[in-house]
């Protein structure tokens with residue numbers, strides 16, 4: 001049987017996240033890359049020539065994109081026809097330029113599945129983690145009507161919170177309401193894009209500050225756990241989060257140390273482990289192509305999870321947790337890890353697009 005794939009584009013295809021899109025989509029069963037776009041410096045070159053000096057992946061540049069000619073993200077005249085949607089992993093000096101670009105695609109009828117932060121706080125733009133808030137896509141028709149767009153925009157959250165939020169959500173869903181969280185992240189250098197943090201700042205060192213990251217870690221979960229009300233998504237303000245975000249000399253994989261205080265009922269260790277083991281979301285129920293079979297993997301060994309050993313669990317899409325132990329100040333504490341450029345960026349974006357296709361929003 002011949003399967004007709006949805007034709008798609010990648011904006012920012014030459015960057016750190018864009019390259020992961022290219023790698024993960026090389027043999028995707030539903031989506032076929034027909035358009036790669038980047039800055040005016042890359043435009044006009046073949047994809048291979050545009051990335052050959054900054055290709056970071058452990059496979060050769062995939063054949064399906066090697067000879068595609070890179071388009072300037074803002075050259076709308078060269079857009080291929082029948083584009084089903086685009087992934088946006090574009091970075092530009094001014095945030096308002098990225099917003100203008102994403103709005104323009106949505107206005108032209110091309111849905112945008114974005115990694116960028118510019119629309120995360122637009123009330124009618126859903127910020128999706130497919131296992132947590134797949135129902136937030138119901139805001140899409142409201143968004144389209146309000147902006148008079150034929151397309152639409154969905155975003156995924158910052159990579160720093162992917163490692164722990166699903167584990168916290170699973171406990172909330174099981175009826176154990178969370179009151180407070182203290183989060184300390186140890187974030188990989190690939191999170192800063194290419195070429196990222198200078199090597200002399202990073203080797204043999206830890207940088208105790210990442211601009212804007214703590215605010216995102218403290219606020220974005222509230223929208224993800226929120227509800228659609230009227231023409232926007234209203235935050236769940238019942239959880240208080242305090243975050244410290246650091247950059248560590250790890251290539252890929254954001255680790256987080258989490259302390260949890262529950263509101264009233266406190267689960268036992270056995271209950272927490274059982275909840276994590278049994279947790280499944282809509283992506284698992286629908287068997288979406290990139291969905292991890294088990295979204296939360298708990299490792300018993302005291303010295304796990306570790307970025308180098310555990311970031312690729314289930315194609316880099318699973319969250320790996322460990323070291324669940326009593327907290328003498330709060331109730332419980334644990335360590336969580338997720339692959340920042342896969343689960344936290346391109347893989348998370350692809351899973352969102354698979355969800356949108358399964359829900360009928362992209363065709």
Ligand code: NAP
Nearest residue numbers: 012014015016017038039042089090091116191193194345
């Ligand atoms: P990056 O490595 O710096 O790549 C940026 C991309 O944007 C490149 O393709 C670049 O093209 C293109 N670009 C730069 N200036 C442009 C312009 N003026 N017009 C059009 N395109 C332009 O950044 P990244 O780490 O991949 O991040 C991309 C986006 O994903 C950012 O919004 C970032 O915040 C977000 N994100 C990143 C991560 C992560 O772990 N890295 C995780 C979650 C979200 P050229 O190659 O031609 O310069």
